[in-house]
Amino acid sequence: MIGISGPVFRPGDEGYDAERRGYNLALDHRPALVVGAVDAADVAAAVRHAAEAGLGVAVQATGHGVSVPTDGQLVVSTARMDGVRVDPVARTAQVGAGARWHQVIAAAAPHGLAPLSGSNPDVGAVGYTLGGGIGLLGRRYGYAADHVRRFELVTADGRLLEVTAESEPELFWALRGGKDNFGVVVSMEIDLVPVERLFGGGLYFPGESAAQVLHGWAAWTRTVPEEMSSSIQLIHYPDLPVLPEPLRGRFVAHVRIAWCGGRAEGERLVAPLRELGPALVDSLRELPYPECGSIHHEPPMPVAAYDRNTALRELDAAAVDTLLTLAGPEAGAPVILEIRHHGGAYARTPRVPNAAGGRDAAYMLFSTYLVEPGRLEEIRRVHGLLHDRLAPWGTGGSFVNFLGIDDTGADRVRACYAPGDYRRLAALKAERDPGNLFRVNYNIPPSELR
Structure with a gap:
């Protein structure tokens, strides 16, 4: 393509399949073009070409945030634009x-600093931040989006624009939470925080203790300071030799801990959790921040996953009992369940407000499962029932970074934002991208097209 230095892939080309596939293989995308951008000029040329050809534009770095099929559209792959520069x-x-976050973590660590990265260091930093960004330090420092200073953005007309709170206040507000609806971010400048080490890891309890552990963890979260981030996962592990022997083939309640403070205080705070029963594995320790991925130890290889999420305003005993009935060890359901503790700095409006939603949530309920041949309808039904039954404890909202392949409808996307914020985003979309060029995503359509 004219004006593009990086590789361009079309169906049938060598490398096309590798370039189009991301981390989540649940959708088998078949874009008309994949542009392997190497710089902002490549991105701008690709956007101009898409506009002239009538193609929608999708953006993919790592492919963790799978949304809608890109069939017949143009994908801008930003994976080659992976530079990181730290100002200590x-x-x-x-x-x-x-x-990816692990690159940012590695660059910041020698200076005693850390980014507000997520639980999986292999996730793309920019896409994560555009969706708000829920991470291991979030209860202490807030969303990753709260700590952005500047973006470089290619807009719908193919221009490269610097976006700050001073130069483009409305667009700066929208990009921090509005995902990739307003252009292609080619770089961002973010704050780093003075965190060198965490006290963290996991407590893995057997399935027969799941009820006691989930009830105990829920009560414990109401007592801890905001420097303590935690979550709990209910999972039936496969019987695979790659897993620790005590976990193979077992249903496990896995409590994840990330305390950004000293070990002695961390040990004191988690003592009530250890008293919930004997753990199969106790991996809590003081660890350097570059090892933070070991806390959740999420799978590094691409998988086909079905995801759903619901923002919860509370997690009382009745809610816990409902979760255990539908996704506990006796349910035998195709569900891997995670609940993340929110509140703390997540609930506070940042110094420079943004569009990130979910500040009224006390917890996030996230369910996932590997999509197996012939089981999608069953998985869809079971996950739908789970989230419908937990709706009485919900805020009515969701988190955009945790949406899945069934969450592309207008109502699902709208639920990720406060009503006034959604209207504001749609109005800005009508001003900045009236033709909805950036529509191959969790889309916020221009207000006049709704």
Whole structure:
């Protein structure tokens, strides 16, 4: 393609399949073009070409945020734009569109600093941040989006624009939470925080203790300071030799801990959890921040996953009992369940407000499962029932970064934002992208098209 330095892939080309596939294989995308951008000029040329050809634009760095099929559309792959530069004096990092969190973590760590990264360091930093960004330090520092200083953005007309709170206040507000609805972010400047080490890891309890552990964890979360982030996962592990022997083939309640404080205080705070029963594995320890991925130890290989999420305002005993009935060890359901503790800094409006939703949530309920041949309808039904039954404890909202392949409808996307914020986003979309060029995503259509 004219004006593009990086590789361009079409169906049938060598490398096309590898380039189009992301982390989540639940959708088998068949875009008309995949542009392997190497710089902002490539991105701008690709956007102009899409506009001229009448193609929608999708953006993919790692492919963790699968949304809608890209069939017949144009995908801008930013994976090659993965530069990271740290300013230890200003405590900031300049992050390229394709950089993964582990790259940012590695660049910041020698200076005693850390980004507000997620539970999986292999996730793309920019896409995560555009969706708000829920991470291991979030209850202490807030969303990753709360700590962005600047974006470089390719807009719908193919221009490269610097976006800050001063230069483009409305667009700066929208990008921090509105995902990729307003253009292609080619780099961002973010704050780093003075965190070198965590006290963290996991407590893995046997399935027969799941009820006691889930009830105990829910009560415990109402007592801890905001420097303590935690979640709990209910999972039936496969019987595979790659797993620790005590976990193979067992239903497990896995409590994840990330305390950004000293070990002694962390040990004191988690003592009530250890008293819930004997653990199969106790991996809690003081660890350098670059090892933070070991806390959740999420699978590094691509998988086909079905995801749903619901923002919860509370998690009382009745809610816990409902969860156990539908996804506990006796349910035998095709569900891997996770509940993340929110509140703390997540609930506070940042110094420079943004569009990130879910500040009224006390917890996030997330369910996932590997999509197996012939089981999608069963998985869809079971997960739908789970989230419908927990609706009485919900806020009515969801989190955009945790949406799945069934969450592309207008109502699901709208639920990720406060009503006034959604209207504001749609109005800005009508101003900045009236033709909805950036529509191959969890889309916020221009207000006049709704």
